[in-house]
Amino acid sequence: MSExxxxxxxxxxxxxxxxTLGTRRYPRGQRAVSLLxxxxxxxxxxxxxxxxxxxxxxxxxxxxxxxxxxQVSNWPAPFGISLVADALSAFxxxxxxxxxxxxxVFSALYVEEFAxxxxxxxxxxxxxxxxxxxxxxxxxxxxxxxxxxxxxPSYVLVVFYGRAEHTRAALQYTVLNLLGSAVMLxxxxxxxxxxxxxxxxxxxxxLAHAGEFGIDPAPVLGLGAILFAVFALKAGIVPFQxxxxxxxxxxxxxxxxxxAGVTKKVGIYAIIRLLFTVFGTATVGGGLAPARIxxxxxxxxxGKSFLGLFGPVLFLMAIGSILLGGLxxxxxxxxxxxxxxxxxxxxGFIVLALALAATGPQAVRTAGLIAALVYxxxxxxxxxxxxxxxxxxxxxxxxIRFDALGGLSTRRPILASSFxxxxxALVGIxxxxxxxxxxxxxxxxxxxxxxxxxxxxxxxxxxxAGAVLTIAYVSRAWNRAFWGSPSDPVTRSYQPTALVAVxxxxxxxxxxxxxxxxxxxxxxxxxxHAATDRTxxxxxxxPEVIG
Amino acid sequence: xxxxxxxxxxxxTVIARTITRVVxxxxxxxxxxxxxxxxxxxxxxxxAGVLTVTGFALxxxxxxxxxxxxxxxxxxxxxxxxxISEGAAExxxxxxxxxxxxEIFTVGLALAAASGIVAMALGFPxxxxxxxxxxxxxxxxxxxxxxxxxxxxxxxLVVVGGLxxxxxxxxxx
Amino acid sequence: MSAVTVGTPTILLASTSAGSEAGxxxxxxxxxxxxxFALGTFLVLRKDVVRVVWGxxxxxxxxxxxxxxxxxxxGAVPIISHGGAHGEVTDPLVQALVLTAIVIxxxxxxxxxxxxxxxxxxxxxxxxxxxxxx
Numbered sequence: 099m100s101e102x103x104x105x106x107x108x109x110x111x112x113x114x115x116x117x118t119l120g121t122r123r124y125p126r127g128q129r130a131v132s133l134l135x136x137x138x139x140x141x142x143x144x145x146x147x148x149x150x151x152x153x154x155x156x157x158x159x160x161x162x163x164x165x166x167x168x169q170v171s172n173w174p175a176p177f178g179i180s181l182v183a184d185a186l187s188a189f190x191x192x193x194x195x196x197x198x199x200x201x202x203v204f205s206a207l208y209v210e211e212f213a214x215x216x217x218x219x220x221x222x223x224x225x226x227x228x229x230x231x232x233x234x235x236x237x238x239x240x241x242x243x244x245x246x247x248x249x250x251p252s253y254v255l256v257v258f259y260g261r262a263e264h265t266r267a268a269l270q271y272t273v274l275n276l277l278g279s280a281v282m283l284x285x286x287x288x289x290x291x292x293x294x295x296x297x298x299x300x301x302x303x304x305l306a307h308a309g310e311f312g313i314d315p316a317p318v319l320g321l322g323a324i325l326f327a328v329f330a331l332k333a334g335i336v337p338f339q340x341x342x343x344x345x346x347x348x349x350x351x352x353x354x355x356x357x358a359g360v361t362k363k364v365g366i367y368a369i370i371r372l373l374f375t376v377f378g379t380a381t382v383g384g385g386l387a388p389a390r391i392x393x394x395x396x397x398x399x400x401g402k403s404f405l406g407l408f409g410p411v412l413f414l415m416a417i418g419s420i421l422l423g424g425l426x427x428x429x430x431x432x433x434x435x436x437x438x439x440x441x442x443x444x445x446g447f448i449v450l451a452l453a454l455a456a457t458g459p460q461a462v463r464t465a466g467l468i469a470a471l472v473y474x475x476x477x478x479x480x481x482x483x484x485x486x487x488x489x490x491x492x493x494x495x496x497x498i499r500f501d502a503l504g505g506l507s508t509r510r511p512i513l514a515s516s517f518x519x520x521x522x523a524l525v526g527i528x529x530x531x532x533x534x535x536x537x538x539x540x541x542x543x544x545x546x547x548x549x550x551x552x553x554x555x556x557x558x559x560x561x562x563a564g565a566v567l568t569i570a571y572v573s574r575a576w577n578r579a580f581w582g583s584p585s586d587p588v589t590r591s592y593q594p595t596a597l598v599a600v601x602x603x604x605x606x607x608x609x610x611x612x613x614x615x616x617x618x619x620x621x622x623x624x625x626x627h628a629a630t631d632r633t634x635x636x637x638x639x640x641p642e643v644i645g
Numbered sequence: 646x647x648x649x650x651x652x653x654x655x656x657x658t659v660i661a662r663t664i665t666r667v668v669x670x671x672x673x674x675x676x677x678x679x680x681x682x683x684x685x686x687x688x689x690x691x692x693a694g695v696l697t698v699t700g701f702a703l704x705x706x707x708x709x710x711x712x713x714x715x716x717x718x719x720x721x722x723x724x725x726x727x728x729i730s731e732g733a734a735e736x737x738x739x740x741x742x743x744x745x746x747x748e749i750f751t752v753g754l755a756l757a758a759a760s761g762i763v764a765m766a767l768g769f770p771x772x773x774x775x776x777x778x779x780x781x782x783x784x785x786x787x788x789x790x791x792x793x794x795x796x797x798x799x800x801x802l803v804v805v806g807g808l809x810x811x812x813x814x815x816x817x818x
Numbered sequence: 819m820s821a822v823t824v825g826t827p828t829i830l831l832a833s834t835s836a837g838s839e840a841g842x843x844x845x846x847x848x849x850x851x852x853x854x855f856a857l858g859t860f861l862v863l864r865k866d867v868v869r870v871v872w873g874x875x876x877x878x879x880x881x882x883x884x885x886x887x888x889x890x891x892x893g894a895v896p897i898i899s900h901g902g903a904h905g906e907v908t909d910p911l912v913q914a915l916v917l918t919a920i921v922i923x924x925x926x927x928x929x930x931x932x933x934x935x936x937x938x939x940x941x942x943x944x945x946x947x948x949x950x951x952x
Binding site: 266280291 | 862867870871874877878880881882884885887888889911912915918919922925926929930933936937940941946949
């Protein structure tokens with residue numbers, strides 16, 4: 099029961115946040131504590147991940163994944179708050195580590211001295227604690243709390259550490275997310291009233307045997323849709339994407355990197371957890387009056403699974419995101435803008451894989467989830483690296499607008515090649531991880547076509563269009579900013595050596611993971627199985643049967 | 646909290662001043678009572694902290710910021726143009742009093758976290774709480790000491806420190 | 819009422835949603851909630867930053883009231899009996915949830931007000947249409 103390895107990443111992040119707050123008077127000490135803290139966090143996460151997904155699973159030499167649980171303050175499930183670490187949580191945590199470690203090292207060199215001293219480091223670690231909590235929690239209200247813990251520091255970081263002209267964007271970001279939180283609270287309250295529990299494992303079990311527990315699942319479908327909308331807002335999927343470009347532009351580069359790389363993935367993770375683990379086997383009963391009316395009108399919902407009903411919605415949102423993100427990115431003249439729109443489009447690919455997974459048979463479902471997870475990992479690393487590169491360009495040249503840039507490749511070759519590597523990882527050129535991400539999405543669409551799914555053909559076409567758009571905007575950014583003859587500001591630019599070293603090392607990760615792709619694929623496979631294997635999840639948490 | 650604390654010396658009435666004088670000690674006492682019983686009765690660190698700050702806010706409003714600074718705390722708050730805790734300020738040195746509020750905040754946070762970690766050190770899950778029953782205490786006879794009190798005290802300090810910082814910074818404008 | 823075994827949330831809720839005599843306070847609260855959400859939405863749509871912050875605050879308070887309502891307003895048998903004797907209690911879980919939500923809402927409101935102040939300081943106005951954004 100009391101395996102502290104599950105809670106360790108959370109405690110490490112919290113303690114580091116407090117220590118950095120306490121050492122404000124000693125800037126060097128504070129920075130040292132912060133960097134040591136992130137190191138300890140990485141160790142804690144890797145220790146947890148190696149318990150959950152043993153090395154044997156990664157190398158393919160056998161071994162089984164485990165699901166560890168932890169009852170905070172010793173209250174049994176479903177009364178107390180459970181922390182659950184399964185392969186999916188572990189995968190997402192490792193993804194977070196891959197992004198936050200370089201982002202924090204970059205911040206220590208990039209963010210202004212005074213701003214760092216005031217509270218940058220503690221805010222960063224609080225945000226990290228929120229992300230960790232959201233990945234680990236097995237309780238839906240606790241998920242809300244961790245979302246808030248994650249968002250509150252991000253408001254402050256966007257508002258007060260961004261450039262002054264972005265106050266309006268920051269205000270929009272804050273108000274929008276506050277409204278999202280209120281709506282999430284409403285959905286959670288409704289789910290508690292209908293299902294009678296907040297423990298995710300317990301909800302999954304009760305919905306799977308709705309009749310035995312006397313639950314009408316139809317209201318849960320609607321409340322789940324509200325919850326889904328909130329998660330989509332956090333993940334920035336069309337039609338909830340409008341805050342993304344302004345907020346990413348407003349945030350300082352390392353924070354934009356963490357937001358695009360990690361907090362977006364928290365939204366994706368929550369969608370996967372909610373739809374595939376919690377609602378995985380739920381079906382709509384025929385009892386509810388509106389359902390009966392709908393039946394009469396010819397589009398009945400009775401007997402359909404939640405996943406089957408969410409699938410088309412996911413599909414439309416994915417198509418919207420891919421097209422809007424891609425077309426938006428092609429028409430921008432600012433590095434950060436392109437990256438922000440591109441991250442809308444890239445999340446679209448992830449959601450597309452999830453949509454195919456939601457409607458398809460089991461084989462397609464697993465393939466879709468694997469594709470979504472691999473794509474998430476690639477996007478997290480490549481996009482964060484690109485945001486950091488954009489920050490480095492700003493530091494070196496003083497602008498990230500295309501009319502001021504040009505010819506960076508001759509002046510700053512290492513920076514330029516880092517951008518090139520990150521860019522082609524987004525495009526998906528082998529042997530980078532991006533290639534496997536795209537390949538798996540196309541593969542899923544192919545499998546879905548074979549399985550005779552109606553939308554699969556459209557999905558394939560949209561994914562192709564999205565890939566073409568990705569090539570277009572990446573090559574355009576490359577042409578405008580890095581090729582050609584050096585512009586005046588570029589000739590006058592200086593070389594931020596340490597920053598360039600950090601981003602170059604970071605972006606190499608895309609190549610390293612792509613060349614050694616087998617373990618990544620096996621980890622994603624284990625995570626996909628964990629996401630769909632409800633019995634193991636429920637048994638690991640083992641909530642007491644009540645009612 | 647919603648009222649704007651301004652140096653209002655001169656335009657508060659004798660009635661308001663006298664009532665404040667009587668009411669503030671009562672507020673503080675209630676706050677302490679809520680803090681102490683919070684582990685198993687209505688109350689707790691958060692509400693006790695809010696109540697304490699309410700008491701301070703009342704003094705701010707009725708007696709003015711200058712009075713609190715000079716008479717009660719013997720410190721000054723330099724008027725500044727931007728909130729410090731959120732950075733981007735031109736001044737490089739925090740006014741002493743705000744620094745101390747910030748320290749209260751940090752200590753509270755550390756206390757709350759430590760109360761959870763102690764449980765881990767003793768082999769229980771994070772944030773586990775316990776209670777000791779003490780018999781034969783003079784005057785009280787029987788007493789319960791709940792470990793949750795440490796957590797509550799931490800929350801109390803966080804709330805007091807955080808709110809007083811906001812009050813002092815915004816009030817100083 | 820059939821809640822004679824262990825007072826679980828499910829039974830609690832089943833009893834509140836089924837019993838017609840229990841419906842009265844819920845109906846009143848439903849109307850209040852509707853008004854609160856409407857008022858909050860109206861305020862959020864204004865162009866004055868202070869009003870927007872008020873609107874967000876009202877909506878999050880409305881969500882809290884909604885949570886309390888969801889727990890059911892009738893009483894039921896407590897989950898853990900303290901020393902054998904007990905009366906009827908309302909569902910304690912939603913109250914714990916609401917307390918948490920209030921604390922979070924408190925923090926965000928304080929932050930939103932500081933933010934408003936900052937907007938005013940930087941742009942000299944609290945009218946969102948006049949606050950220039952790129």
